[in-house]
Amino acid sequence: MNPDNNAVPELTPDAEAVCCSAENEALVREILERVADRWTLLVIDAFEDERTMRFSRLQDRVSGISQKMLTKTLRQLERDGLVHRTVHPTVPPRVEYTITPLGLGLAEALCGVWKWAAANIDAVHAARREFDQKNRREAA
Amino acid sequence: MNPDNNAVPELTPDAEAVCCSAENEALVREILERVADRWTLLVIDAFEDERTMRFSRLQDRVSGISQKMLTKTLRQLERDGLVHRTVHPTVPPRVEYTITPLGLGLAEALCGVWKWAAANIDAVHAARREFDQKNRREAA
DNA sequence: CCGCATCCTGTCGGATACTG
DNA sequence: CAGTATCCGACAGGATGCGG
Numbered sequence: 001m002n003p004d005n006n007a008v009p010e011l012t013p014d015a016e017a018v019c020c021s022a023e024n025e026a027l028v029r030e031i032l033e034r035v036a037d038r039w040t041l042l043v044i045d046a047f048e049d050e051r052t053m054r055f056s057r058l059q060d061r062v063s064g065i066s067q068k069m070l071t072k073t074l075r076q077l078e079r080d081g082l083v084h085r086t087v088h089p090t091v092p093p094r095v096e097y098t099i100t101p102l103g104l105g106l107a108e109a110l111c112g113v114w115k116w117a118a119a120n121i122d123a124v125h126a127a128r129r130e131f132d133q134k135n136r137r138e139a140a
Numbered sequence: 141m142n143p144d145n146n147a148v149p150e151l152t153p154d155a156e157a158v159c160c161s162a163e164n165e166a167l168v169r170e171i172l173e174r175v176a177d178r179w180t181l182l183v184i185d186a187f188e189d190e191r192t193m194r195f196s197r198l199q200d201r202v203s204g205i206s207q208k209m210l211t212k213t214l215r216q217l218e219r220d221g222l223v224h225r226t227v228h229p230t231v232p233p234r235v236e237y238t239i240t241p242l243g244l245g246l247a248e249a250l251c252g253v254w255k256w257a258a259a260n261i262d263a264v265h266a267a268r269r270e271f272d273q274k275n276r277r278e279a280a
Numbered sequence: 281c282c283g284c285a286t287c288c289t290g291t292c293g294g295a296t297a298c299t300g
Numbered sequence: 301c302a303g304t305a306t307c308c309g310a311c312a313g314g315a316t317g318c319g320g
Contacts, residue, residue, distance in 0.1 A: 045168075071303060087302090092300095092302080112250075113171075117168045121168075128219055208283085
């Protein structure tokens, strides 16, 4: 697939067994649907460098997100136990979000996607250009 | 980053360099945003068992998806070079979608998320219950 | 069987203004 | 600074019907 193999390491036999059983499909679906919105993945991603951050710092790192969506996304992550929220009752208020071990596990899993993206974005762009050209020819 | 290594195998030094460099952030973002909609991940997931399928089979496997969204999602995947589309000019028409090596790479990367989900869904559910209870107390 | 076009709706999500 | 509330536009996405 990709000449340099290191992007996706070999699966252990055990891992494969887990990976392809059909029973858990509904569970995985649930997680995927929960996580597959415009911001959740990006927010989780933001925690890979700093494991604990203030609200404003997060908003800064996930560029483009509104405070409304950041709040909402963080609430969901908190509810799912992926992020922990600490309010320091000072003035001005200071709220820190920390990624939990659970969340960190997901972040690691996402790191695989991260790596794939970094390694293959050029191929994707190339495919895209080719596709668009082909379509323009057909349109003509 | 993680004390227990077993979830994600050791990264080669090379891979780590790719994984955490800040430069590629925009690229990864682009991919994540492209892929993080309601259906794309689920469709890719559907290809993990069978690498080539007819349209109707796909619609069957990704339960709940409308033909409109399936078509749209597949077009995007095709454009990005993740899926290949073959039209057999028979009657009735027979259209087959095959995941490409590129797409397969992404599917593998997603497999990490898959595994995480299967392993930790209980923890997520538990966290969710706890969170909801806490909120109900506060509401009272 | 596949998938396009049309219509229509709910919801996502941004902008703004206001509290503690 | 962090969060809520309100308003509102845009668009995702379902239902239906037609066409190849």
